[in-house]
Amino acid sequence: MEGFTPSPDRKPAKKTCMKCEISMCVQHLQAHLTTPVLLQTHPLTEPMALCGNTKCSQHGKLLEYYCLDDMTCVCVSCAIEDQHRLHNMKTFSTAHKELLEKLKAEQLILQEKTDDENVSLEKWEKSEREKLGRCSVRLIEAVTKLRDISLTSVQSSVSARMVSLKTTVVPEDGVELLGDSDEGRPAAQLLQLGCTDIRAGGADPSQDVSYGVTHRTFVENFHGLPLRRSGGKENE
Numbered sequence: 001m002e003g004f005t006p007s008p009d010r011k012p013a014k015k016t017c018m019k020c021e022i023s024m025c026v027q028h029l030q031a032h033l034t035t036p037v038l039l040q041t042h043p044l045t046e047p048m049a050l051c052g053n054t055k056c057s058q059h060g061k062l063l064e065y066y067c068l069d070d071m072t073c074v075c076v077s078c079a080i081e082d083q084h085r086l087h088n089m090k091t092f093s094t095a096h097k098e099l100l101e102k103l104k105a106e107q108l109i110l111q112e113k114t115d116d117e118n119v120s121l122e123k124w125e126k127s128e129r130e131k132l133g134r135c136s137v138r139l140i141e142a143v144t145k146l147r148d149i150s151l152t153s154v155q156s157s158v159s160a161r162m163v164s165l166k167t168t169v170v171p172e173d174g175v176e177l178l179g180d181s182d183e184g185r186p187a188a189q190l191l192q193l194g195c196t197d198i199r200a201g202g203a204d205p206s207q208d209v210s211y212g213v214t215h216r217t218f219v220e221n222f223h224g225l226p227l228r229r230s231g232g233k234e235n236e
Contacts, residue, residue: 013047018062021054023047045092058082066095 013023017032019042024032032038043064056063056075063073069087078084090098 015044016047018043018045018054018064064091065089066092068095068098 011025011027014026014029015032016023029044032042032044043062054063055061056078059075059077061075061077063075065074065076065079066072067074067079067084067087067089070084073092074084074089079089
């Protein structure tokens with residue numbers, strides 16, 4: 001803040017006269033300090049930048065107080081006579097100090113609230129991560145169980161099929177020989193007999209009397225065997 005001294009001898013301002021609305025250096029301030037009338041009627045403050053609204057628009061007097069209830073600057077007439085008479089009035093310096101303390105207190109409250117919200121958010125995130133982890137474990141267990149059930153079903157089906165294939169003999173001509181080992185033994189013997197005769201081949205029916213007997217025996221015994229066609233229907 002510069003004083004009243006014109007350039008180039010401008011000196012730093014020492015005080016500001018609220019009534020004269022000027023800031024003065026030490027030299028120009030002497031009149032306000034030595035004249036009793038000026039000392040009583042011209043309030044001096046620390047150097048400040050003056051605006052055009054330093055006077056009350058209603059009374060034309062210097063604004064000297066701050067109304068904390070209405071949050072506005074008022075003159076002495078407003079503070080004593082008008083609507084601000086019963087309000088909480090402070091000088092500018094006192095109001096500045098109290099408002100600054102109030103602002104710091106509110107900032108502290110907001111900071112504490114923010115910290116609490118951050119803690120709550122962290123707890124919520126941790127809880128959600130734990131829930132997600134438990135869901136993942138249950139999902140993996142369910143998939144594993146389903147896989148085991150499917151594998152067991154496939155293994156059972158394959159085993160049953162293998163047993164069925166092992167207990168069933170299917171010749172090339174589409175005829176199945178039924179029965180257990182005891183019932184199937186005559187059929188196997190008869191089949192072996194027929195195959196032996198065929199391999200013997202070359203025998204002339206007119207020269208070998210046993211030829212007709214052997215084949216007749218095979219045919220007679222064949223009709224007595226329990227047989228099943230490839231379609232699954234048993235011939236009796």
